[in-house]
Amino acid sequence: MPEFEELLIAAYKSEMVLSRRLQKKLGLSPCDALVQVLQHAAGTHTLDELLRQRRQLKQDAVTRRDTHRREKAQAYAAKKLLAQPDAAAWQAWFDGSTHPNPGRMGVGGILKSPDGAVVRISRAAGQGNSSKGEYLALIAVLQEAVRLQPKKLQIYGDSQVVINDVMQQGGKTASGLESHRAQARQLMAQLNLLSLTWVPRHKNAEADALSQQAIKLPA
Incomplete structure (x- = not known):
């Protein structure tokens, strides 16, 4: 069984809402309720496969964000350098x-x-x-x-x-x-x-x- 913290990281906001409703309705623990919601989201895949997929999606999003920030910073630095008064320009x-x-x-x-x-x-x-x-x-x-x-x-x-x-x-x-x-x-x-x-x-x-x-x- 995956750690509860791992489930929390993987779950979407809508899934967290559903798990809290399920927890109240069936008297489940927060972990068990979230497991049921995520298993349903996994469909024909296993829970572990769903968690691996979402970890990869989050990592890809972080990579894209970091790349965008780096490119933006480089472009800003180049623009700032070019715009500075230059005695030879x-x-x-x-x-x-x-x-x-x-x-x-x-x-x-x-x-x-x-x-x-x-x-x-x-x-x-x-x-x-x-x-x-x-x-x-x-x-x-x-x-x-x-x-x-x-x-x-x-x-x-x-x-x-x-x-x-x-x-x-x-x-x-x-x-x-x-x-x-x-x-x-x-x-x-x-x-x-x-x-x-x-x-x-x-x-x-x-x-x-x-x-x-x-x-x-x-x-």
Whole structure:
């Protein structure tokens, strides 16, 4: 007969409920009541076979959980390392403005090389809403980066919607931006080490000013 502790570990919550009912109804001990419930659950198999099967299931679940945690920790560490300021990396910022919303769009961007060279982007981008404007700003920066081919590029923007969407975070995609997402990801695939990080608006002031300025430019 298996130890009562082993039975408790193997039993599901619903089986524990049934065993307590059986214990009260028939006046059985907790162990005997649980044995009867588990024997019924085993069906054509023996109780020992059921316990072995459930031990294996629990071990598999623990292994999967540990693997998932390890992979998640590794991915987080890699992302954190990539996002850290690097004196040898190019830095870039993007921002899109719309006035009104939807309305005229302007895109702004800055790319700075490790040796101090600066590329600024400021141009009108037609008509659309704020999310489209942000995406077009990111695409403009990525196009310039593809031309320059930096060994490492760290891009910053204040649009959580666009950053989550292009990085495919959160399990959902932004509706109506499919073509912009595809274009941005195609450009990203042509670059080497690339990170994309959200920053609050006050840390994106220069790109914002360039995008605001661009709204006034001819389309």
